[in-house]
Amino acid sequence: MPRNYHDYGGEPAGPIEVHPHELTFWERRVDAMQQLLSDPRRRFFRSDEFRLMRETMGEAEYERMSYYERWVPAMARLLAEKGIITHAELSKRMAEIAERGGERA
Amino acid sequence: MHDDHNHGQGGHEYGPEHHPVQADAPSVEPQIALMEQALRELLLKKGIFTTGELHRSIERMEALDGAILGKKVVARAWNDPEYRSLLLDDGPRAIAEFGASLGLPEFRVVENAPTIHNVIVCTLCSCYPRGLLGLPPSWYKSKEYRSRVVREPRSVLEEFGLALPPEVEIRVHDSTADLRFMVLPMRPVEAAHLDEEALAEIVTRDSLIGVGLPLGSQ
Numbered sequence: 001m002p003r004n005y006h007d008y009g010g011e012p013a014g015p016i017e018v019h020p021h022e023l024t025f026w027e028r029r030v031d032a033m034q035q036l037l038s039d040p041r042r043r044f045f046r047s048d049e050f051r052l053m054r055e056t057m058g059e060a061e062y063e064r065m066s067y068y069e070r071w072v073p074a075m076a077r078l079l080a081e082k083g084i085i086t087h088a089e090l091s092k093r094m095a096e097i098a099e100r101g102g103e104r105a
Numbered sequence: 106m107h108d109d110h111n112h113g114q115g116g117h118e119y120g121p122e123h124h125p126v127q128a129d130a131p132s133v134e135p136q137i138a139l140m141e142q143a144l145r146e147l148l149l150k151k152g153i154f155t156t157g158e159l160h161r162s163i164e165r166m167e168a169l170d171g172a173i174l175g176k177k178v179v180a181r182a183w184n185d186p187e188y189r190s191l192l193l194d195d196g197p198r199a200i201a202e203f204g205a206s207l208g209l210p211e212f213r214v215v216e217n218a219p220t221i222h223n224v225i226v227c228t229l230c231s232c233y234p235r236g237l238l239g240l241p242p243s244w245y246k247s248k249e250y251r252s253r254v255v256r257e258p259r260s261v262l263e264e265f266g267l268a269l270p271p272e273v274e275i276r277v278h279d280s281t282a283d284l285r286f287m288v289l290p291m292r293p294v295e296a297a298h299l300d301e302e303a304l305a306e307i308v309t310r311d312s313l314i315g316v317g318l319p320l321g322s323q
Contacts, residue, residue, distance in 0.1 A: 009228030009279065013252035018265050018316075020242035026133055030141060031240075032162035036154045040208075048282040051230050067231070067246045069134055072141045085147050093143035102142075 005059035027068040034071055037079070045078045053077050170239035174205055175287055175313045178237065180304035183292040192289065200237060207236045211284040215276065217291045217315075222269055224262070224315030225278045225286040226254045232280035234287055238313055245314065255279065265316040287313050293321040 023031070037044045053074035054062065062070060079085045133141075148154060178200060182189040192199040196212040212234060215223040227233065228251045233241040244250050254261045258275040262268070269275065278286045290312040296304060296319070311317030 006229060008248055008251040009226075010256045011252040013249040016244050016247060016249045016253070016261065016264050018244055020244055023240065026138070026141075028163050028166060029145075029159065032159055032166060033145060033148070033154075035162050035166070036158060037148075042153065046282070047232070051282055054230070065134065065137065067243075069137045072137050072144065076140060076144050079144070079148075084151070084153065085144070089147060090140070090143055093147055094139045097139055097142055097146070 004055055005062055006055045023068075030068045030071050034075060037075065044082050044084060049078060050074060166240060169235060173237070173239050173310055173313070174200070174203055175234070175237035175310075176305045176308040177301075178203060178287075179289060179308045179313065180301045182289055183296075183304055184301045189289075196287070205236050207234050207285060209283055209285060212287075213278075213284065214287050214289050215278055216289040219291070220273055221276060222262075222273050222315065223276050223278060223286075223288045224254060224258055225280060225288060226251060227280040228252075228255055229279075229281070232282055232285055234285040237287055238310060242310070242314075262316060265311070267317055288315040290315075290319050291322070293319055294323065295321050 034050070036042060038046065038050070050071075054070050057070065057073060057077075061073070076085070076087075076090055080087050080090070145159075149156060149159075178192065182192045182199075188199065188202075192214050193216055196214045197207070197209075199214075200206070200212070215225075217223055225233075226245075231241055231246040233245060235241065250261070255277050258277050259269065262275070280286055290308070292304070293307065296307055299307070307320040309317050309319060312319045312322075
């Protein structure tokens with residue numbers, strides 16, 4: 001069975017950037033949103049389901065996106081599967097935000 | 106992934122591994138930024154969570170990162186042989202004594218010895234016991250660490266400045282969504298006289314992952 005693109009173990013790769021950088025506010029907020037959606041009160045998904053979304057998003061997207069960028073389409077897809085949102089309302093909202101020029105003051 | 110129960114103390118006692126926010130932190134893809142905002146607005150509008158809950162979730166994460174509970178767990182294990190046995194036999198029960206729960210089926214503590222050194226990784230993603238170790242450092246989630254540490258752990262550890270003698274066997278533990286690990290490092294010889302509180306201060310985050318040793322180690 002060919003291995004999936006996320007299965008990095010044992011593959012050749014370059015040097016490790018051993019000095020970690022702190023998360024940006026955007027990354028923290030994405031993380032916080034994921035924590036809420038999977039917390040005991042909401043429990044919309046488990047971490048294995050969430051991981052599956054990233055493992056099936058396609059290699060090009062996986063490699064192009066940063067760690068937390070991958071979480072966004074992964075959460076959106078899961079929430080649509082669970083009937084919390086629809087893809088149509090998400091697209092509509094994205095169009096509205098683009099039209100009003102980004103983050104609301 | 107209900108592993109961030111709020112047992113942090115809110116302080117920001119960053120250890121020596123602390124580094125400031127990168128000035129050149131990569132910017133977010135515009136389409137992803139748009140999707141994130143739309144998703145967040147929709148969830149707020151539907152009452153799935155409130156702005157206050159989102160902010161408290163961020164604060165909880167920062168508290169976990171500021172007070173790494175794993176340091177206290179290790180300090181107690183060094184000072185109390187019974188606790189050490191419990192920690193190695195039943196990790197979830199041992200950390201429950203500190204009010205912590207990772208909310209996972211399995212959590213295991215792997216103990217270093219004079220000829221055994223343990224390292225943890227998640228080759229498939231970034232599984233990490235954040236309830237004990239705070240947020241994973243950026244390199245833990247990187248392609249480079251995930252790829253290489255299982256194949257050439259010795260040279261990877263050298264990149265972190267940890268050169269182990271050839272007679273030390275390196276054991277690499279690959280985490281999953283349901284099973285996570287923490288390393289119980291060896292107590293430095295010089296730390297023999299320290300009490301539990303002082304011991305917790307020499308335990309580094311990196312020593313709990315296995316890419317470093319406690320402060321004062323030979």
